[in-house]
Amino acid sequence: MSAAVNTYVIAFGANLDQPVDTLKSAYIKLAISWKVVGTSGLYRTAPVGGVEQGDFTNAVAVFETELSPTEVLDELHHVENEFGRTREVRWGPRTLDLDIIAAWRDGVPVLMDTPDLTIPHPRAFERSFVTVPWNEIALPSKFRELPGHGSIDQLPSARDSLTVIPERLDE
Numbered sequence: 001m002s003a004a005v006n007t008y009v010i011a012f013g014a015n016l017d018q019p020v021d022t023l024k025s026a027y028i029k030l031a032i033s034w035k036v037v038g039t040s041g042l043y044r045t046a047p048v049g050g051v052e053q054g055d056f057t058n059a060v061a062v063f064e065t066e067l068s069p070t071e072v073l074d075e076l077h078h079v080e081n082e083f084g085r086t087r088e089v090r091w092g093p094r095t096l097d098l099d100i101i102a103a104w105r106d107g108v109p110v111l112m113d114t115p116d117l118t119i120p121h122p123r124a125f126e127r128s129f130v131t132v133p134w135n136e137i138a139l140p141s142k143f144r145e146l147p148g149h150g151s152i153d154q155l156p157s158a159r160d161s162l163t164v165i166p167e168r169l170d171e
Contacts, residue, residue: 003066006110007037007143009101010076011121011130012059012169014083015047016095019057020167022083026096027061027169029079037062037143040133042165048127053093059169060101060133062143069103069110073117076100101130102146109147125149128160 010030012023020042027039040060047053065072076098077085083096102120103110112119124130125146135144135158144152152158 004105005064005107006067006069006072007062007064007104007107008069008072009103009134009143010061010063011097011099011101011124011133012061013056013097013099013129014095015054015056016093017084020165022096023057023059023169024171026079026083026098027059029082030061030063030075031170033075034063034065034067036170037064038137038139039168039170040136041168043129043133044163044165045129047093051093056129057165058129058133060130060137061169062137062139069100069112069117069119072100072103099130101134102143104143107142109145111147120147120149125155126157128157128162131155131158132160132162134158 014022043058045056045058080096080098085094085096099121100119101124110119131152135152
């Protein structure tokens with residue numbers, strides 16, 4: 001019996017130190033262990049949440065791995081910690097933020113709501129810094145659906161205009 005193939009949409013964000021370099025380095029760390037399905041370009045976006053801070057650099061990547069959602073979350077936290085992530089202020093500035101946005105087990109959407117992890121991400125549908133980069137990745141249609149919200153390209157936030165950084169996550 002072969003292990004399940006789990007597909008994850010992961011959002012990358014940072015606004016401290018060297019965000020472009022940080023996002024690329026974090027991507028490389030994940031790509032060493034997980035199969036890359038697709039990556040987006042980089043975008044500069046305004047912060048959300050009302051905390052006074054600088055703009056963010058954001059991107060999205062899609063990976064396949066045999067790891068469960070909680071194992072992926074643990075790995076994302078490990079990588080964030082390697083880059084000096086702290087969690088003093090909710091929605092505050094950060095060296096690195098990695099979030100599971102959506103997941104599929106053998107192509108079937110994963111729905112999960114625990115104290116530590118909610119899949120799909122509960123605010124992803126309204127966040128252009130997630131939907132715009134995700135929408136640019138060429139993926140099979142099942143991986144372009146945000147469960148409970150429909151196709152990424154039909155979400156109003158995916159049509160927002162963001163400032164493009166002329167680099168890609170995987171360069």
